[in-house]
Amino acid sequence: MKLLKLAGFFALSVLSTVTMNTGAQAGDVVWWAPNWGEERARTLAQKYMAANAGTNIKIEVTVANGLPERVLTAMRSGAAPDIIEVQHGWVNGYAQGDLIVPLDDTIQDKEDYVKAAINYVSWNGKIWAMPYRIETHGVIYNKDHFKEAGLDPEKPPKTWDDLIAAAKALTKSGRYGFGITGGGEVGNTIFRSLPFIWMNGGDIISPDMKKAVLNSPEAVKAVEFYTNFYKQGLAPKSTLENDGLALRRLFIAGTVSAYQSGQFDLPAIQKENPNIKLGAMMIPAPAGKQTAAVLGGWSYVIPKSAKNPVESKKFLQFLNTTENQGYYTDTFPARTSSIKLPRFDDSMLKPFAEMLPYGRPVPVHKNWVKIVQAYFDGIQRILLGDQSVQKSMDEANEEIQALLN
Amino acid sequence: MRRSRFTSRSLRRPGLNRPSIFLGCIVLVFVCLFPFVWMSLSSIKVLNELYTIPPQWWPEHPTLANYHKVLFESRIPRYFLNSIIVSVAATGLALVLAVFAANGFARFRFRGRSFWQACILVGQLLPTAAIIVPLFITLRVLGLVNTYWGLILVYMIITLPLSVWMLTSYFKAIPLELEEAAIIDGASRVGILFRITLPLSLPGIVAVLVYAFITTWNEFIFALCFATDSRVKTLPIGLAEFSTEFNTDWGAVMAASMVMTVPIALLFLVFQRHFVGGLTAGATKG
Amino acid sequence: MKSNTGLVFALPALIVLFMLIAYPVFYTGWLSVTNDQGQFTGLQNFSAVLRPRVTTQALWNTLWWVAGSIFFQVLLGVTAAILLNQNFMGRALVRSIALIPWVIPGIVAATTWAWMFHTEFGIINYMLTSTGALDEPVGWLTRSNTVMPAMIAINVWKLFPFVAIMVLAGLQTIPQELYEAARMDGASYWEEVRHVMLPQIRPVITAVTLLLVIWALNAITIIYAITRGGPANRTVITPIQIFRLAFENVEFNQAAALSVMFFAVVMLIVLAYSKAFASQPGEVQ
Numbered sequence: 001m002k003l004l005k006l007a008g009f010f011a012l013s014v015l016s017t018v019t020m021n022t023g024a025q026a027g028d029v030v031w032w033a034p035n036w037g038e039e040r041a042r043t044l045a046q047k048y049m050a051a052n053a054g055t056n057i058k059i060e061v062t063v064a065n066g067l068p069e070r071v072l073t074a075m076r077s078g079a080a081p082d083i084i085e086v087q088h089g090w091v092n093g094y095a096q097g098d099l100i101v102p103l104d105d106t107i108q109d110k111e112d113y114v115k116a117a118i119n120y121v122s123w124n125g126k127i128w129a130m131p132y133r134i135e136t137h138g139v140i141y142n143k144d145h146f147k148e149a150g151l152d153p154e155k156p157p158k159t160w161d162d163l164i165a166a167a168k169a170l171t172k173s174g175r176y177g178f179g180i181t182g183g184g185e186v187g188n189t190i191f192r193s194l195p196f197i198w199m200n201g202g203d204i205i206s207p208d209m210k211k212a213v214l215n216s217p218e219a220v221k222a223v224e225f226y227t228n229f230y231k232q233g234l235a236p237k238s239t240l241e242n243d244g245l246a247l248r249r250l251f252i253a254g255t256v257s258a259y260q261s262g263q264f265d266l267p268a269i270q271k272e273n274p275n276i277k278l279g280a281m282m283i284p285a286p287a288g289k290q291t292a293a294v295l296g297g298w299s300y301v302i303p304k305s306a307k308n309p310v311e312s313k314k315f316l317q318f319l320n321t322t323e324n325q326g327y328y329t330d331t332f333p334a335r336t337s338s339i340k341l342p343r344f345d346d347s348m349l350k351p352f353a354e355m356l357p358y359g360r361p362v363p364v365h366k367n368w369v370k371i372v373q374a375y376f377d378g379i380q381r382i383l384l385g386d387q388s389v390q391k392s393m394d395e396a397n398e399e400i401q402a403l404l405n
Numbered sequence: 406m407r408r409s410r411f412t413s414r415s416l417r418r419p420g421l422n423r424p425s426i427f428l429g430c431i432v433l434v435f436v437c438l439f440p441f442v443w444m445s446l447s448s449i450k451v452l453n454e455l456y457t458i459p460p461q462w463w464p465e466h467p468t469l470a471n472y473h474k475v476l477f478e479s480r481i482p483r484y485f486l487n488s489i490i491v492s493v494a495a496t497g498l499a500l501v502l503a504v505f506a507a508n509g510f511a512r513f514r515f516r517g518r519s520f521w522q523a524c525i526l527v528g529q530l531l532p533t534a535a536i537i538v539p540l541f542i543t544l545r546v547l548g549l550v551n552t553y554w555g556l557i558l559v560y561m562i563i564t565l566p567l568s569v570w571m572l573t574s575y576f577k578a579i580p581l582e583l584e585e586a587a588i589i590d591g592a593s594r595v596g597i598l599f600r601i602t603l604p605l606s607l608p609g610i611v612a613v614l615v616y617a618f619i620t621t622w623n624e625f626i627f628a629l630c631f632a633t634d635s636r637v638k639t640l641p642i643g644l645a646e647f648s649t650e651f652n653t654d655w656g657a658v659m660a661a662s663m664v665m666t667v668p669i670a671l672l673f674l675v676f677q678r679h680f681v682g683g684l685t686a687g688a689t690k691g
Numbered sequence: 692m693k694s695n696t697g698l699v700f701a702l703p704a705l706i707v708l709f710m711l712i713a714y715p716v717f718y719t720g721w722l723s724v725t726n727d728q729g730q731f732t733g734l735q736n737f738s739a740v741l742r743p744r745v746t747t748q749a750l751w752n753t754l755w756w757v758a759g760s761i762f763f764q765v766l767l768g769v770t771a772a773i774l775l776n777q778n779f780m781g782r783a784l785v786r787s788i789a790l791i792p793w794v795i796p797g798i799v800a801a802t803t804w805a806w807m808f809h810t811e812f813g814i815i816n817y818m819l820t821s822t823g824a825l826d827e828p829v830g831w832l833t834r835s836n837t838v839m840p841a842m843i844a845i846n847v848w849k850l851f852p853f854v855a856i857m858v859l860a861g862l863q864t865i866p867q868e869l870y871e872a873a874r875m876d877g878a879s880y881w882e883e884v885r886h887v888m889l890p891q892i893r894p895v896i897t898a899v900t901l902l903l904v905i906w907a908l909n910a911i912t913i914i915y916a917i918t919r920g921g922p923a924n925r926t927v928i929t930p931i932q933i934f935r936l937a938f939e940n941v942e943f944n945q946a947a948a949l950s951v952m953f954f955a956v957v958m959l960i961v962l963a964y965s966k967a968f969a970s971q972p973g974e975v976q
Contacts (some may be wrong), residue, residue: 126432377921437852524708539717539719609860
């Protein structure tokens with residue numbers, strides 16, 4: 001039995017050497033900030049600490065890849081940081097899972113925030129996150145391509161018919177007039193196709209969230225409008241494998257002449273191909289109807305297991321003053337007073353800013369992610385040529401209805 | 406010359422003929438290197454040469470800017486160090502435990518052996534998505550979140566099952582007569598393990614080492630969730646840090662991948678030349 | 692030797708694994724029979740997760756994915772190992788090169804392949820069209836009949852080096868006497884492969900195959916990074932479905948239920964396998 005003892009001793013010694021601990025100290029506020037805003041985050045943290053001795057803001061950098069997994073794992077394990085930056089769309093899942101605390105007492109002058117952003121992060125009569133960044137898509141286009149196709153680059157299309165005509169004129173000699181997405185993460189295609197359904201008076205589910213309405217004539221017509229760009233050869237052959245990033249690269253390579261995206265694409269295009277003369281327009285709507293867009297962006301949440309919620313709330317109020325929010329956001333701020341800052345006074349940004357009032361939040365439903373997955377599968381079936389638009393949307397509608405019951 | 410080493414043996418083994426070896430190697434090298442070459446060329450391209458239609462093989466303006474960025478302007482060097490510490494420790498621990506366990510499974514018949522052997526694999530049978538949360542809770546209770554030890558333990562339990570199974574199969578291939586002779590000479594069980602079994606199965610041990618090291622070196626999702634502090638983050642996280650929400654610095658990712666990949670391949674090259682080759686040649690004579 | 696000495700040798704590994712894995716296993720089992728408020732719900736999660744059409748489709752895709760991957764990984768891996776076990780100049784170098792696909796981080800390999808397969812940007816289509824092998828680019832990742840084979844090809848490329856290294860180690864441990872005995876009987880090279888090498892490395896191949904099955908059943912990096920299960924669920928496999936349930940839909944209970952079913956099926960395979968494994972010769976009698 002000497003061996004048995006030896007074995008037990010060995011196993012224990014492996015596990016017992018592990019007693020060190022580098023936990024956060026009291027007075028620390030641990031803030032998970034994404035790597036793209038790291039520098040600005042550090043500047044703000046320094047400022048706050050200089051004014052509030054005794055509080056230590058500890059920044060831990062997050063990355064886009066695997067962020068939802070990392071956030072959920074930390075929250076569900078009860079070892080979350082104090083402040084996390086997340087996309088608006090994730091907030092209601094956390095709220096319904098009882099993983100974050102409401103922030104009604106933290107948001108000051110709520111009236112100053114864009115209403116759609118507040119609606120996005122509200123559930124059950126409470127506000128669960130502090131939106132600080134909002135954005136919508138517009139259409140980015142190549143002015144030289146417009147000229148070569150005999151179109152006036154200063155008068156971009158305004159209606160669906162205009163857009164189809166322009167795309168047809170632009171599509172020639174290896175170029176595609178209007179790029180759409182049909183691959184990658186679900187969100188890419190939701191952001192680009194759902195607005196067309198909304199503009200046409202349709203929706204995926206009814207406002208009371210009881211009924212799936214995806215196979216209504218309005219919705220089907222919009223989906224047909226969207227998928228036809230590919231079906232008629234006006235969007236690249238690679239559409240089914242393209243996400244927003246691939247579209248941008250095709251645009252930079254001069255293969256796509258116009259596509260929907262947010263203003264975050266503009267600096268990247270200018271950097272990689274300074275020769276492109278960029279144009280931006282609002283997303284065309286059916287004649288006589290209003291345009292629409294999905295509101296995107298980021299919010300701060302405080303997890304339920306945060307160690308220092310009181311100090312965190314105070315710090316959040318500091319981060320969301322008119323000036324600091326305007327400084328920190330990558331795209332547009334969620335406060336209307338911040339949008340007036342000089343930083344946002346840029347002619348290239350104008351169409352995107354004009355789109356903001358038409359931005360809508362997606363419905364706050366428990367099964368929303370599955371609902372859009374069913375819708376996205378339907379779009380892919382159409383693009384693959386498996387089914388007609390009507391048949392595919394009928395099938396998706398049936399699946400979505402099952403998710404609503 | 407190289408060949409004289411082999412001709413000195415009593416009987417020369419027949420082998421594949423030269424042309425088929427040559428052809429086989431060409432195919433193998435091509436298959437393995439094709440995407441790798443594409444990656445390495447990407448790492449020395451300037452931004453506007455990366456995505457062109459049609460694609461472009463050779464960079465017109467080769468640049469080392471991406472390597473400069475990776476080595477001097479990012480946290481990659483620190484993460485490299487972290488990765489080495491974590492991978493070496495996890496590999497070492499897993500190997501020690503696996504050698505004993507494999508010896509038990511390969512050389513002894515005991516009640517419930519196949520059951521226990523299956524038990525070793527239990528941890529591998531649950532999808533990552535299922536075990537990551539409870540594993541995090543376990544680490545939290547042990548106070549190991551954001552420590553080297555946390556990652557080391559997690560990686561040890563990831564690599565241990567396979568190591569045990571592979572070593573068991575290598576040990577089984579060693580002829581029993583050698584060990585029986587040693588028992589008659591009065592050697593202890595542990596003595597036999599270290600003096601006979603291990604030296605004879607050295608190639609197998611190296612293979613398991615390589616497996617454990619590569620697995621821990623490249624692991625992403627556990628590292629992402631269990632090491633949120635820059636002091637313990639590992640290389641795969643460093644790769645992800647070259648991406649932002651809507652953009653990826655592809656040249657830098659490729660350069661960083663080279664920095665991650667090439668040293669391991671070189672290490673293996675040196676390793677087997679001086680270590681594996683020599684010892685197996687000796688062992689076959691015993 | 693029918694004592695417990697063997698178990699004692701295995702004990703440290705078993706104890707360490709037990710200490711870290713017991714709780715996750717228990718936790719998953721518990722989640723699968725409760726709701727998100729922690730109330731016991733019996734088999735509700737199981738029936739909820741089995742209902743959607745995608746579950747069946749994922750199951751079939753998983754079968755294809757596993758069978759296709761394993762077959763080619765083992766075939767190519769063993770062939771490469773036999774080749775690399777020959778004596779030739781530069782052998783060490785070729786062995787190291789063969790390791791490269793396996794060393795490249797999974798996510799980078801996946802992105803690189805997605806890029807190379809791309810209809811417009813892809814170097815593969817470019818080479819095939821510019822040499823005249825194809826008239827026009829093929830949408831490898833966008834056509835329903837090529838997307839799964841492409842995923843399997845990438846997975847095979849990534850992991851056949853693992854098989855090669857493991858089998859090569861097995862070949863290296865074959866005692867010289869066996870070859871000499873075969874040669875006395877005048878065996879040719881191929882007879883040597885059939886009668887000496889393959890029987891000797893059978894335990895290694897058995898173990899490697901089982902481990903590959905387990906890996907393939909858990910591998911989501913390649914598919915998730917390239918197609919996310921699309922287009923229209925053509926490449927969705929059960930682990931991706933579990934991942935989506937847990938991290939995209941925040942339904943950890945249903946994810947746990949699916950994991951438990953998954954676990955049960957794989958456990959059966961493993962038990963059957965380890966019985967076969969145990970019946971092989973090689974232990975102290």
